[in-house]
Amino acid sequence: MPQQSTLVVAAVLLPLSGVLLCFLFSAFARGLFLITVALTSTVVLSLALNLPDSGAVRHLVGGWGAPLGIELYADGLAVFLLLTTTLTIAAVAIYGVRYFESPTQPATFWPLLCFLWTALNALFLSGDIFNLYITLELMGLSAVALVALAGGETALTGAMRYLLVTFLGSLSYLLGVALLYHAAGTLDIQLLGERLGPDTTTWIALCLITGAMVLKSALFPLHFWLPPAHSSAPAPVSAVLSGLVVIASFYILLRLWLEVMPEGKAPLGQLLAVLGAIAIVWGSLIALRQPQVKLLVAYSTVAQLGYLFLPFAIRNTELAAAAWRGALYLVLCHALAKAAMFMAVGNVLRFGGHDNIDDQDHSVQRLPATLAAFGLAGVTIIGLPPSGGFLAKWMLLEASVGARQWWLAFVILGGGLLAAAYIFRVVGLAFTEGSLAREPRIVPRPMEWICLGLAFASLVLGIAAVPLLELLDVGLPFGGAPNGVLEDESLSGVSP
Amino acid sequence: MNNALVFSLAGVGLFIIGLHGLAVYSHLLRKVLALNIMGSGVFLVIAGLARRLPDAEPDAVPDALVITGIVVAVAATALALALMLKVRADAGIPELPERERE
Numbered sequence: 001m002p003q004q005s006t007l008v009v010a011a012v013l014l015p016l017s018g019v020l021l022c023f024l025f026s027a028f029a030r031g032l033f034l035i036t037v038a039l040t041s042t043v044v045l046s047l048a049l050n051l052p053d054s055g056a057v058r059h060l061v062g063g064w065g066a067p068l069g070i071e072l073y074a075d076g077l078a079v080f081l082l083l084t085t086t087l088t089i090a091a092v093a094i095y096g097v098r099y100f101e102s103p104t105q106p107a108t109f110w111p112l113l114c115f116l117w118t119a120l121n122a123l124f125l126s127g128d129i130f131n132l133y134i135t136l137e138l139m140g141l142s143a144v145a146l147v148a149l150a151g152g153e154t155a156l157t158g159a160m161r162y163l164l165v166t167f168l169g170s171l172s173y174l175l176g177v178a179l180l181y182h183a184a185g186t187l188d189i190q191l192l193g194e195r196l197g198p199d200t201t202t203w204i205a206l207c208l209i210t211g212a213m214v215l216k217s218a219l220f221p222l223h224f225w226l227p228p229a230h231s232s233a234p235a236p237v238s239a240v241l242s243g244l245v246v247i248a249s250f251y252i253l254l255r256l257w258l259e260v261m262p263e264g265k266a267p268l269g270q271l272l273a274v275l276g277a278i279a280i281v282w283g284s285l286i287a288l289r290q291p292q293v294k295l296l297v298a299y300s301t302v303a304q305l306g307y308l309f310l311p312f313a314i315r316n317t318e319l320a321a322a323a324w325r326g327a328l329y330l331v332l333c334h335a336l337a338k339a340a341m342f343m344a345v346g347n348v349l350r351f352g353g354h355d356n357i358d359d360q361d362h363s364v365q366r367l368p369a370t371l372a373a374f375g376l377a378g379v380t381i382i383g384l385p386p387s388g389g390f391l392a393k394w395m396l397l398e399a400s401v402g403a404r405q406w407w408l409a410f411v412i413l414g415g416g417l418l419a420a421a422y423i424f425r426v427v428g429l430a431f432t433e434g435s436l437a438r439e440p441r442i443v444p445r446p447m448e449w450i451c452l453g454l455a456f457a458s459l460v461l462g463i464a465a466v467p468l469l470e471l472l473d474v475g476l477p478f479g480g481a482p483n484g485v486l487e488d489e490s491l492s493g494v495s496p
Numbered sequence: 497m498n499n500a501l502v503f504s505l506a507g508v509g510l511f512i513i514g515l516h517g518l519a520v521y522s523h524l525l526r527k528v529l530a531l532n533i534m535g536s537g538v539f540l541v542i543a544g545l546a547r548r549l550p551d552a553e554p555d556a557v558p559d560a561l562v563i564t565g566i567v568v569a570v571a572a573t574a575l576a577l578a579l580m581l582k583v584r585a586d587a588g589i590p591e592l593p594e595r596e597r598e
Contacts, residue, residue, distance in 0.1 A: 130561060137568045141575055148579060153586045160524065160579050161592055167531050167572050168518065174565060175511060175538045181558070182545040 005059040007047040008074045008125060011082060014040045015118040022111040029110035030097060036114060037090050040121075044086045048079050048471055056475030058127065071188065073127035075475030077328065080468070081124045081251060084332045088243050088339050089117050091454050095343050096236045098444040109149060109234075116142040116240065123248050128187040129177050132252050133170065136216075140166035143245050147233040158228040165215060165225045169249070172212035179205035180260075189259050198262040206261060209253075210268065216249035219272070219309060220279035223302045230298040235346025238294070242301040242342060243335030250308055250331075254324070257312065258478060269312035276309025277411040284418030293355040293426055294345045297338070300381060300422065303415065304334050310396060310411070314403045321478035322402070326395025328472055329465065333388035336458040337377035343451035344374040347443045357429055366440065369448035371427070376455035378423035380462075383416045388461025503544025510537030524580040524590040528573060535569045 018036030022029040051057075056075035065071065074082075092113070100109050119139035126132045144166065148159035181187055183202050184195040196202050218226040226246070230238050257265070283303030290296040307330055311323035347370040349355050380389035393412055400408035461468070510533055517530030539562045546558035584590040 130564075134564065134568065137572065141572060144575065144579070148582070151586075153583075156579065156583045156586055157592050160576075160583050163572070163576055163579060164518070164527055164531065167576070168515075168534075170568075170572075171511075171531065171534050171538055175541060178538060178542040178545060178558075178561070181542075181561075185555075187557070 004047065004050055004054045004057045004074070005072075007043050007050075008057055008059050008072050009061065010043045011040065011047065012072070012118060012122045012125060014043060015114050015121060018114040019111050019118055022114050026107045026111070029107055030100075033093055033110045033114055034097070037093050040117075041086050041090055044079075044082050047074065048083050051076065051079050051474050052470060070131060071127035072125045073189075074125055075477050076472045077251075077254075077475075077477035078124045079474070080328060080472045081247070081331070082121060083468075083471075084247075084335050085117065085120050085124070085244055087332075087457075088240060088335045089113070091336075091339055091343075091450055092236045092239050095239075095346075095447055095450045098447045099234070099236055099346065101444075109146070109237075112142050112146050112149070113237075113240070116146065116245070120244055120248060124251065127189060129180065129189060129192070129256075130187045133174055133177055136173065136248065136252065137166075137170050139245060139248055140170065140216075143241060146237040147229050147241070149237065150232060150234045152232075154228070155232040158232040161225050162229040169212040169216040172208050172215075173252075176205040176207075176209035176212065179208070189255060193259040196260060196262055198264050202262060206256065207268075209256060210272075213249045213253040214272070214275070217246050217253070217305060217308075218302060219275050219305060220282055220302070221275070223279065223283070223305075226302055227295055227298040230301065231292070231294040235342050235349070238298070238342040238346075239339035242298065242338045246301070246305060247308075247331050247335070250305070266315055269315075272309045273311075273313030273408065276306040276312070277408070279303060279306030279309070280411055280415040281418065284415060284422060287422045288418070288425065291356060291358065293348065293357055294342070296357070296422055296426065297341045297345060300341075300419065301338060303419065304330070304338070304381065307393070307396065307412070307415065310408050311399065313405055313408060314399060316403055317479050319399045319403045323396055323399035324478045325469055325472055326392045326399065329395065329461075329469065330389065330392035332468070333380050333392055333458050333461050336454050336461070337380040337389065340373050340377040340451045340454035340458065341381075343447070343454070344370045344377070347447055347451065350447075351440050351443050353441070357426055367443060367448065369452045370443070373448070373452040373455040375423075375427050376452070376459055378419075378427065380455075380458040382419040382423055384420075386462040387459045388465070389458070391462045391465055500544050500547055504541045507537040507540030507542075507544060510534065510540060513537075522591045524576075524583065524592070528576045528580065531576075532569065532573060535565070539565055 015036055018033060021032045025032060051074070056073070059072045061070040061072060096109065116139060119135050119142060123132060123135035123139060126135055144159050144163040147162055148156055177187070179201050180192060180196070183199065183205065184192050186192060186195065215222045230241050233241060280303050283299050283306060287296045287299035287303060290299060308327045311320055311327050314320040314323050345355055347367055351367055380387040383389040383393040393416065397409055397412050400412065514530045514534030514537060517533065518527050521527060521530065542558045542562050542565070546554040580590050
């Protein structure tokens, strides 16, 4: 069995070599990418399987430690997100093989996707705030290029706006990093947590970083760039953007919140949670009014991202840890379900040539697997049992009630109802008869099956949660006690 | 008023000027330039704060940060300019359309 630290390095190096190979030998890019997927998933899987035994892994690249060296840090939280990324990218790759089949499609899709993947893996494993900046920027640039792949005015202006936003976010983050380095003399996240006190420089820096991450995670009211970018990208790209890319900036915010933010952060947390709650309600209401399925799904992402910010309001460490477990589980379920939805929309677009909800042809009769996938993924997005989304939102709900934050509980339940409304709007209307706008194109079977498979996986996550939640707790990223042991006691201590 | 303070205040000033330009102008080239001015401001802050103690040698880490940051900014600018030309070719004008009201 190879050492855990070797696996950590391989999780970044393998996709990176994949980028170079896919770029150099573009004729074989597809095959090379699939080989990269196979190798990297093996690495990430064995890393995840061994992590509960080995504990969190800290690796100094090339033997150089802080301040000049690069440190990789893999705890349960990081590896959990690596796993999420790998699953989603693998599904997108299988889908993309048929989606980008025709020779007119750009060959740059594969190296760009691989680059995005490298950046994501490196970001989740970064142990210092400057490497986070670099990986964040690499991720943003490849994501922008992927959006622009679709071509045409909508996609290009969507990509351009996305680039300006992501550039602005990175620069604000970098300014924050500069101030933090000045205040603490280190870039290492753990050391920062030990050295920083609640002084003005620190707070200005942390507010800059928080603002940048809120912008990049498209939290209300800074969500304006997300729907045009996500809805104009090719379907497999939208799947990655909505499921993974917005999560990366949320992850940075979460890491800093848990390890760096000094005392007195409660008002900021309250603000983030309120914005999250507004995002849930507002995003869902706007989703309800969208004329096109793809825009509806994109606004649904705005709403679902809101849930991730709710635990910021919970002050009790144990309860907050429980809420974070729920939020992270939602990240996984949402990534799979949202990927399935965007792929389903991709199939509908290919079949009928448009995705207007009001005149959906009887696509349900012609694309039963696709519509089933959309419905099943919808079950997770709404949060109905036995889906993974239900479990995640239940954990959030339980923690909110335990912390006596009734308004959070109310928002979580209301968000589910609104989600049900917009999901059924699509699923329901697809059954009505309509005329075909143009001759339907055949949708390859694998494209239907892979999105059904993903949707099904997001359901199964509701049943097979225990090992994943145990993985999430390795290294205690959220503080507090390991899952389930002391959590129940603290709950009974708080409730009447 | 020491050097570090002058440099960092100038850097923050550039950052704010850039932010203003980004918000006010609609021509994409101006927006990209505004972002570059913001970037220069950030680099000035990093370099200006390199001397952490009054009589110590300047720290080497901020240099490394600025150099890496410049590389990233150049790459981002190149992508932005290429994309801007494509937008102009497709939409006729190098500007973003007004956002549709939600």
